[in-house]
Amino acid sequence: MGPPLLKAEEYDFKGLQKALKLRPEGIIDEIKKSGLKGRGGAGFPTGVKWELALAETGEKKYIICNADEGEPGTFKDRYLLEERPLKVLEGILIAARAIGANEGFIYIRGEYTEPIKIFKKTIEEAEKQGVLGDNIFGSDFNFKLTLVRGGGAYVCGDETSLINSIEGKRGISRIKPPYPIQAGLFDRPTVVNNVESLAAAAEIINQGADYYTGLGTKNSRGTKLICLSGDIEKPGVYEVEFGSTTLRDILYELGGGPLKDDSFKFIIPGGLSTAALTIEELDCQYSYEGIEAAGSSLGSGAIIAIGQKHQLLEILQRVGRFYMDETCGTCFPCREGNRHIDYIFKKHHNGKFYQEDVDILADIGKAISGAARCGLGQTSLSLARSLFYKFPEELIIGGGQR
Numbered sequence: 001m002g003p004p005l006l007k008a009e010e011y012d013f014k015g016l017q018k019a020l021k022l023r024p025e026g027i028i029d030e031i032k033k034s035g036l037k038g039r040g041g042a043g044f045p046t047g048v049k050w051e052l053a054l055a056e057t058g059e060k061k062y063i064i065c066n067a068d069e070g071e072p073g074t075f076k077d078r079y080l081l082e083e084r085p086l087k088v089l090e091g092i093l094i095a096a097r098a099i100g101a102n103e104g105f106i107y108i109r110g111e112y113t114e115p116i117k118i119f120k121k122t123i124e125e126a127e128k129q130g131v132l133g134d135n136i137f138g139s140d141f142n143f144k145l146t147l148v149r150g151g152g153a154y155v156c157g158d159e160t161s162l163i164n165s166i167e168g169k170r171g172i173s174r175i176k177p178p179y180p181i182q183a184g185l186f187d188r189p190t191v192v193n194n195v196e197s198l199a200a201a202a203e204i205i206n207q208g209a210d211y212y213t214g215l216g217t218k219n220s221r222g223t224k225l226i227c228l229s230g231d232i233e234k235p236g237v238y239e240v241e242f243g244s245t246t247l248r249d250i251l252y253e254l255g256g257g258p259l260k261d262d263s264f265k266f267i268i269p270g271g272l273s274t275a276a277l278t279i280e281e282l283d284c285q286y287s288y289e290g291i292e293a294a295g296s297s298l299g300s301g302a303i304i305a306i307g308q309k310h311q312l313l314e315i316l317q318r319v320g321r322f323y324m325d326e327t328c329g330t331c332f333p334c335r336e337g338n339r340h341i342d343y344i345f346k347k348h349h350n351g352k353f354y355q356e357d358v359d360i361l362a363d364i365g366k367a368i369s370g371a372a373r374c375g376l377g378q379t380s381l382s383l384a385r386s387l388f389y390k391f392p393e394e395l396i397i398g399g400g401q402r
């Protein structure tokens, strides 16, 4: 694929030019009004995060664009980096202007060789054309952006691990508080935002919060990039307006339904750390609140469809292995707990487990999430737990009847 959109003159940076005419508070008000929630998985309101960072004092602040995209099944940020790099750059610049940062980083997943190439060129071009550097668009705003290539660990997508990684330290999560907006990169106030959040922020400033709030629902404003993958006819990245469709329609209409001679067994609606939904549960509205009401969460927007050809045991074992490999090991219960979960998943009896094993898993899950510094530990059992709950006949000896 040839690098698109690299020439800054082909893109007018209308959102940034508008932002440069506003006071930081004005930019933040617009983002708050839009109701934008962070698209990295946790859904924290972007405008509130920027407001808290603006209120922090100190001469130096940083903005970091989180392009680590390690959540299995998620590839929307790659799409934006490859196809809309200038929109992402514009979002970074607007965020920087809003919080008062003159320096920032974009941390791109190490395996993303093409996006890294494209974004490197984007930065070079932007520097040449005065979109990065001093007195951007003739204003008093100066900004330097550095690209950092990720080290390949899932946990480095967590904002505090990512900050450690940029500082050249081991990618392990930090204890919070202090939160990054208080003491983040090199102990300075730092905003970490997902690629999609920043691209959306650029579009909100460009088109106005009123336009954005006209899309979606009260609690889920705007649109979302979703990634369809797994046993589905038409995998890919799609943009949907929140509240305008259901998970079922996304899977069967946009995604073209299951593969030939197969049917869906269950789906994972928001990446590997979210609970499974069965085929009977797919009529929920696609929105944060719709998926929560169905018992799961929207997460990163990665919808993974699992067909009947897969054994549940195979899924459990793969997921267990993933978390065992990816825990950073800082919190003892997460390190040892995920190792033990992997062991239990291997110790099955013709694909099933004794109720005692399921009880031990539940205890381990409580210990891990009670001690976890980061979301990896808090969610490593979410999917497995939901599979035991929803498919007891298939997974528990005696069908889970005590």
Ligand SMILES: Cc1cc2nc3c(=O)[nH]c(=O)nc-3n(C[C@H](O)[C@H](O)[C@H](O)COP(=O)(O)O)c2cc1C
Binding pocket: 037, 038, 039, 040, 041, 042, 043, 044, 046, 066, 067, 068, 069, 070, 071, 154, 155, 156, 157, 158, 159, 160, 192, 193, 194, 195, 197, 198, 374, 375, 376
């Ligand atoms: C283990 C783990 C991995 C994460 N991976 C990513 C990631 O790849 N990209 C991302 O934007 N956020 C990721 N996050 C969430 C970030 O910590 C952070 O909440 C996010 O970048 C904030 O951006 P937002 O407010 O724009 O969503 C991850 C969190 C955890 C706990």
Ligand code: SF4
Binding pocket: 155, 172, 173, 174, 326, 327, 328, 329, 330, 331, 332, 334, 335, 371, 372, 373, 374, 375, 376, 377, 378
């Ligand atoms: S919860 Fe797990 S992954 Fe997160 S910091 Fe602790 S040990 Fe590391």
